[in-house]
Amino acid sequence: MKFIIATILTILLAFIAGLYLPWWGFAIAAFVVGLLVHQRAGRSFLAGFTSLFLLWLVLAWWQSSANDNILAGKIAQLLGIGNNAVLLMIITAFIAALVAGFAAMSGSFLRSKPVTK
Template identity: 50%
Template sequence: MKFVVVVALTALLGYAAPLYFTWWSFAVTSFVIALLIHQKALAAFLATFLGLFLLWAVMALIIDGANDHLLSQKIATLLPLGGSSFLLIFVTAFTGGLVSGFAGLTGSFVRRPAD
């Protein structure tokens, strides 16, 4: 149950925080969530990764669909992605998920008592 709560909180705060702070503030929220809701390191990484991965994938799909995939196809042509807008969205979501996952992992490690 904690896993689902962390995924939902990560997505919710990952959406809300950049509205008021800088774009990378989602990493701080992922750190704080993992710090406050204790999980093992792997579970904290996966939950925060998944929360932000899903958020950024959905947001990128919505934005990309609004302009008929024009910009993403041009960017995917510049990058070695073969012009695939969906592969560009995956890379974008994966990058955000990694940042969030490592922030959550750090929060999990900070909470762990010293041995």
């Protein structure tokens, strides 16, 4: 249950952060959710990873479908993956998901470590 809550909360906070912050603002959202929703580090990573993979993939598809994937196809050609806009969207979603997963895991680790003097 915590996994689903963390996933949905990360998606919502990352979307809101994307409206007001630079592209890396979603990492802050994932970190905060990893800090607030207490889970093991692996599950926290998976929640952050899943959240941002889905969010970034949907947003990339939404933006790219507005121009029939013309720009995404050209960028994919520049990167050497052919005229495959879908593969470009998956690669970018994977990179964003890794960043969010590690941010959420960092938040989980910060919560689990006691502070000693």
